Amino acid sequence: MPKLYTFLKYFFVVSWACFVIAPFLWALSTSFKDFNSVTGGATYIPWLQFEPTLDGWRVLFKPGSQGGINIVGPYFNSIFVTVTASFISIVLGTLAAYALSRYTFKAGIVQNNDITFFFISQRIMPPVVLSIPFFIFLSTLGLLDNLAGLILVYIVLLMPIAVWIMVDFFNRVPREIDETALIDGCNPFQAFFKVVLPNSIPGMIVAGLFCIIFGWIDFFFAFILTFTKVQLLPVKIVALNSSITPWWSLSAAALVSVAPLIVVAFIVERYLSKGSLSGALK
């Protein structure tokens, strides 16, 4: 019986691993094809089944005037927007989460839990619901097609995640830490910045990773709120999907765009295996 279970376990895990890898391998193989190899039917192994070429990759770095796609600009835009919005969300979210974890708020029927829920509930709203009013909001502010406008919108997307993770995290940091600091003569701000914050770095890193993931993978807001001056990576790549689809450069661009976050997968796994993530996610 245990032997059968072990066999089934490995069978299941390996099958799922194949399923996870399949689209990446397909994209990798496709990225080295040219028009004829793509339209000739599905092939997988370069040299054996088709003659590989680097055209799909070269076109990514050529400027538009030479028939290229030039994803370098959108790439940096995406990184800039994601990192800035994540940073602001973490700073504001951590402060708010600390207040919600340590102090009691009461205004009529509104209590701590309701405030926490208010933060988190922002994620219930589908982007499409907010996109129309945001469009009008940003155009009144003159922030349409603008990095700052996009960052503003992304804060709404990311701060709930930061608050959600940090409230749970602070609830697990023993109160004695702050109390000792207060008895030693620190005021609450000093206690927070000198004692609590240094102990919260793991939680903030986890929250930061999550903000970066959910900022990086957003498509819809960037799609609605930017046009030509500012383009983010997902929008640029999906635009390729429209008329005549060049599968080869599409695949190459997709691989380039998912690459940086695969590094995040390794970091998250490290935290998971060390056990520091368990506290932060429960």
Place this chain on the structure above:
Amino acid sequence: MNFKHKFVFLLPGLIVLIGIIIFPILFTIRLSFSGWNSFNPELDFIGIKNYIRLFTADPRFWQSFFRLSFLAITTVFIQYVIGFALAHMVWKDIKFKRFFRVLFLIPMMTTPVIMTVIWRTFFHESLGPLNDFLSLFGMQPAWLSSPGLAKIAIIVVEVWQWTSFMFLLLLAGLLSLPKEPFLAAAIDGASSFKKFIYVTFPLMAPISIGAIIIRLIEASKIMDTVFVLTSGGPGTSTETSSYYIFIKGLREFQMGYAATVSFTYLIIMIISLTIISKVLTKVLMKE
């Protein structure tokens, strides 16, 4: 003293969030009572006409809503079962543990729209690898142009993308479980199956509920996948509520009506998520 400090911590975040969100929300509510469209782009007041239209003369929205419920519940259920199985399998003794853990985390780190573009080539009727494989058995299904199969394609992509998130939440939960109950079960000589039913699963109930709710919230926004994979088609057979709002508001420019749909949809979502979380808590936490 105390009073002052707590607000200094809380208010910056709260004010920024409210400051950004208040206009869009109020504007959506106001807009839902107007007839703003491309012929009449102004904020007039037409009373509850839009709401009457939504509740009496718009089966397409309600169909999209039930389709969304079906897709969200099915995908989250599959993600939960597979995610729990995977998390349980790589929790303890397995070879290449860390390799599998990293690998299973990767899909949630990838941009849904971009991976869906790849999936679209994967499902391609004549040039994709899936039908290349199936043709060995003499099958050549039209994945994206028949209503039933298009739904399956969306479920496959959603499961691929988001099982990893479920896996992450559940594995983090498993790794944080206390050791004592398992020792006690081992002393009692419980089989691994019994251990799972009587120890692991009940201990994981609160984490499971949290993970399912989080995933349901995210799944209710299914949009990117539909947008790229099928554009709601064939016909309207894969249209979800988000996509319907997108069509009404940003393709047909019936802004007022789209706002009505949005607002109603939000209310329904908040109510149903509250009910679902209550029911789940009752079902899973009965012991």
